[in-house]
Amino acid sequence: MDTATSRRQEPSVRIPKVLRAPDGNRETLARSVICLLTLVTLLAALASLAIGPIAIPVLKLLPQMATQLVSPGDALPQDVSMRDWIVVKDIRLPRVILGLLVGAALAVSGAVMQGLFRNPLADPGIIGVSAGAGLGASMFIVLGGGVLAPVASLLGIYAVPLAAFGGGLVTTLLLYRIGTRGGVTSVATLLLAGIALGALSGAVTGVLVYVADDQQLRDLQFWGLGSLAGSNWEKVASAAPIIGTMLVLVPFLARGLNGLTLGEAAAGHIGIRVQRLKSISILLVAAATGAAVAVSGGIGFVGIVVPHLLRLTIGPDHRYLLPAAALLGGVMLIAADTLSRTIVAPAEMPIGIVTAFAGAPFFLWILLRKRGLTGL
């Protein structure tokens, strides 16, 4: 009788037919998408190295990059121009690597937060975590030479990322406390609290503007919209260990986040240590968001658009969603960055403007489509 019912009813509208395995298992599809994304990431990275105010024959430089890795002092071969090599090595390559890292950090943080809060609208940028991280970073930029000088000199290049991490962590913990009652996270409370905390962080950052000098002001302005301009190997070195650690650890959360889709109680029933899962997730998200904000400012919407697109394609299984989000986040960010530094060349547009132009309408679209599901 039931099979007759199932034959009569229309197939699901939420999962497009072509992407749906008849046995409900999307693992093969997910693996293929991840392979494809790996390839796309490599191609996008090469394209981003090649495109710019001067076009560079990147493929010709590839052997040189390999050689430099082995013996950095070697002279350049005849057919490689010194100018091209320096542009790639000192400007574009660190920028591409930083873009991949930041994009991965933002997209994976978004995916983890959405799994944790069980809501597709949770995103470090929207719920104020990025603003909190920005505040932490701003405090070090402005006060690092003054009251905070001893701490700043102790932490070296990690001072600003760590301060951003601290700001992000405090904001996330506050949000979780405010938004969760009796094990249930209220999304409306969460979003409203996020707006309030974001505004508060912004206000404090605004106060810092009055005590900042000119150089510090320029640095502060950079947080407003986010940018990868000024990327260098030092920034890569400060962000890579933190974001790298997060990317290595986050797959271990996948099973727990999958269980959490059933709700916190039911996740516990199937053997998941929910409290531990929540603590580790919050720590990792705050660390990665902090590191990303410290080197690139508040780049919005990557954390919401990327996981959502992937859920539509490969489904919400975090074992595949998280690595796929890391790749697609990186690709999207370097694509947006390439656009932002070519569209008004020789000037540069902050990358945050590009991601907001693409992301904000997308966010509204999800909001309208998902109104029933998000409980708003």
Add this chain to the structure above:
Amino acid sequence: MIDPFRQPSQGRDTALAVENVTVSIGRVAIVRDVSFHAHAGQVLAIIGPSGSGKTTLMKAISGDIAHDGRIFLNGADLRGLGPEPLADMRGVLPQSSQIAFPLTVAEVIGLGVPGHVATRNARAARISDALEKVGLGGFEGRSWPDLSGGEQQRVQLARVLCQVWEPVPEGASPRWLFLDEPVSSLDIKHQYQIMALAADYAARGGGVVAVMHDLNLTAAFADTVLVMKQGRRLAFGAGEEIFRPELLSRAYDFPLRLVPGAAGDRPVIVPSAGASFS
């Protein structure tokens, strides 16, 4: 009426023993000093009016909320059991469930399949078997949000079944199904189908504890019944001891009478003639 604590303990390592359990939420005691035993191989139903503490009691034995008193599952104190060993001993069907993202039915049920079922084929086979059991064969590829409430409830039950698949694993203690209103959103056919499934799990040696609203289904399927009222245990005993009109009327503050059922031994409960509905 039998009192399990006055009797010699009957196989503690195959039982759920609840001893003087009190559950408070804030400063209010929702469940007060409740004791009972459930044995593997039987269906125990917890009945009582709304707000009598049935679901809270269920949450306590599921390990969701803190309790005073002691709860033993297969002889082990619940407080000493972490989520992983507990997940191997019992599955819990929650009263209502929302799933955050549009998973397929197979993905939802797959969350219940334990990790030791390693191969993809073995997992797929168990998922299909579980769907057949709840009468949803062929639903693997359906999207969760598109299912009706009753279908969602049966998919959740299939997930729980997958978690505690063998009622008595080889060389180990029995497993348990804790069901909070398992048939509340089902039509009458599926109510009986699902209760028969639970009874079958018990017949194969597993333990079943179910919070029930429907007295007739309880009369038809429960071996033992715990009656709750205002957070306390009103009565506890075998079905035939509990299904007496004066006891049930007192439990629900509503005059009820029993009519002999078609099968003879299982009665049907109806309001008394002349009952006031005001």
